[in-house]
Amino acid sequence: MFARTITRVPRFYRGLATHANIQGNTSIPAALHLKTGQSFKGRSFGAPCSVFGETVFSTSITSYTESMTDPSYRGQILVFTTPLIGNYGVPHNRTSVDSQDVGVVLESESIQCAGVVVADVAEKYSHHAAAESLAAWCARFNVPGITGVDTRAITRLLRDQGTTQGRLAIGPDASLPPPNPEEYWDPTKENLVAQASTKTPYELNPSGDVKIAVLDFGAKANILRSLVRRGAAVTVLPWDYDFNTIRDKYDGLFLSNGPGDPAHCMPAALHLRRTLREWDRPIFGICMGHQVIGMAAGLDAYRMTFGNRGHNQPVLALASSGSIRAGRVYVTSQNHQYALRLQDPFPEGWEPFFINCNDSSVEGIKSTTESGKKVWGVQFHPESAGGPLDTIEMFTDFLAECRAHKMQLGLKTGDVMGSKQEIPQLAQEVSQPIAAAA
Numbered sequence: 001m002f003a004r005t006i007t008r009v010p011r012f013y014r015g016l017a018t019h020a021n022i023q024g025n026t027s028i029p030a031a032l033h034l035k036t037g038q039s040f041k042g043r044s045f046g047a048p049c050s051v052f053g054e055t056v057f058s059t060s061i062t063s064y065t066e067s068m069t070d071p072s073y074r075g076q077i078l079v080f081t082t083p084l085i086g087n088y089g090v091p092h093n094r095t096s097v098d099s100q101d102v103g104v105v106l107e108s109e110s111i112q113c114a115g116v117v118v119a120d121v122a123e124k125y126s127h128h129a130a131a132e133s134l135a136a137w138c139a140r141f142n143v144p145g146i147t148g149v150d151t152r153a154i155t156r157l158l159r160d161q162g163t164t165q166g167r168l169a170i171g172p173d174a175s176l177p178p179p180n181p182e183e184y185w186d187p188t189k190e191n192l193v194a195q196a197s198t199k200t201p202y203e204l205n206p207s208g209d210v211k212i213a214v215l216d217f218g219a220k221a222n223i224l225r226s227l228v229r230r231g232a233a234v235t236v237l238p239w240d241y242d243f244n245t246i247r248d249k250y251d252g253l254f255l256s257n258g259p260g261d262p263a264h265c266m267p268a269a270l271h272l273r274r275t276l277r278e279w280d281r282p283i284f285g286i287c288m289g290h291q292v293i294g295m296a297a298g299l300d301a302y303r304m305t306f307g308n309r310g311h312n313q314p315v316l317a318l319a320s321s322g323s324i325r326a327g328r329v330y331v332t333s334q335n336h337q338y339a340l341r342l343q344d345p346f347p348e349g350w351e352p353f354f355i356n357c358n359d360s361s362v363e364g365i366k367s368t369t370e371s372g373k374k375v376w377g378v379q380f381h382p383e384s385a386g387g388p389l390d391t392i393e394m395f396t397d398f399l400a401e402c403r404a405h406k407m408q409l410g411l412k413t414g415d416v417m418g419s420k421q422e423i424p425q426l427a428q429e430v431s432q433p434i435a436a437a438a
């Protein structure tokens with residue numbers, strides 16, 4: 001008898017209710033077809049258009065917004081193993097643009113994956129920073145989604161048969177028979193890096209004390225943020241730019257992540273081979289960048305069965321360097337299909353740096369101490385976004401090495417603060433944020 005009926009929604013919940021939204025086209029039929037002959041029927045959300053793509057799964061339980069804007073997912077139909085996706089909506093993807101800023105909140109300007117597959121799309125979303133629903137965001141970027149499918153069954157299939165070419169068929173296309181095997185699009189044939197990379201060089205944080213050139217294979221914004229927020233002046237170069245022509249103006253070189261088959265990046269690996277021979281300043285690469293360093297060092301990159309996509313991949317450090325301690329396991333964020341082949345012996349001057357605790361794949365390489373070089377490549381993503389920050393200090397380590405090298409050089413030439421160093425012409429010409437360059 002003392003039970004009270006709440007007739008007024010408390011203020012706090014009323015605020016949330018205004019964010020809640022119902023959007024999407026979930027009564028439109030959709031189907032996911034795999035080249036291997038299996039089909040899954042569900043309902044559509046997002047853009048009402050059909051797409052081809054390489055079907056991959058990610059075990060991440062959060063950060064769908066970061067994953068979907070990561071250029072490394074370009075051309076892929078992304079299956080989320082977490083059943084409920086979309087429940088915190090999507091934020092505005094703009095920051096106030098100043099020289100320290102890369103201009104976006106997420107990992108790039110737009111959705112990069114070709115389509116998304118979820119068990120249960122959240123039609124209601126709630127988050128203080130949310131501006132729209134997952135469905136509305138997908139519709140705005142012309143990216144289709146399918147919901148109401150058994151993502152566990154799809155994942156088990158992909159785990160057994162490997163990443164498979166697929167077709168997301170929406171609306172009337174969903175009731176058509178699946179495409180013939182030869183009609184599927186094979187993204188490995190395309191140079192996706194050339195599509196994702198900046199077309200023209202641009203600079204961030206020009207007043208930074210240490211000058212870093214970034215070869216952009218499809219860089220995630222958080223890689224650029226991680227460099228800029230640690231005080232680096234960053235010049236972002238197209239993926240096939242011959243860094244050797246400007247290298248003396250820089251204190252370090254960084255090679256970014258990127259989509260597709262690393263074989264397309266062989267021109268960059270050949271330029272880098274020369275850099276490694278003739279230049280002694282620090283070099284750091286992540287994911288595709290790590291694969292390019294490996295190819296330049298003489299290692300092979302191969303296609304894994306289903307790759308590693310998720311935010312809890314354990315890697316064992318085999319060597320100590322900077323903040324990394326040999327013998328420790330770090331939990332890492334990953335998104336890759338290819339890996340460097342472990343070979344014995346390793347090319348002279350190189351050693352394995354990390355190894356994956358689940359599948360023993362190579363997770364990192366480094367130049368040996370005897371080589372006198374300072375070069376590191378990691379298959380995982382220390383910058384996270386999303387995922388754990390266990391290895392984020394690798395950016396600090398890299399910049400510390402660049403600063404130390406610059407200081408040593410200054411001591412030799414009597415130019416300790418680097419004041420005699422020329423400001424790169426290139427960098428002055430192209431000072432603009434990532435958003436404007438995209």
Ligand SMILES: NC(=O)CC[C@H](N)C(=O)O
Binds near residue numbers: 256286287288335337
């Ligand atoms: N995130 C990345 O840079 C991925 C690299 C490469 N495209 C691969 O799939 O292995």
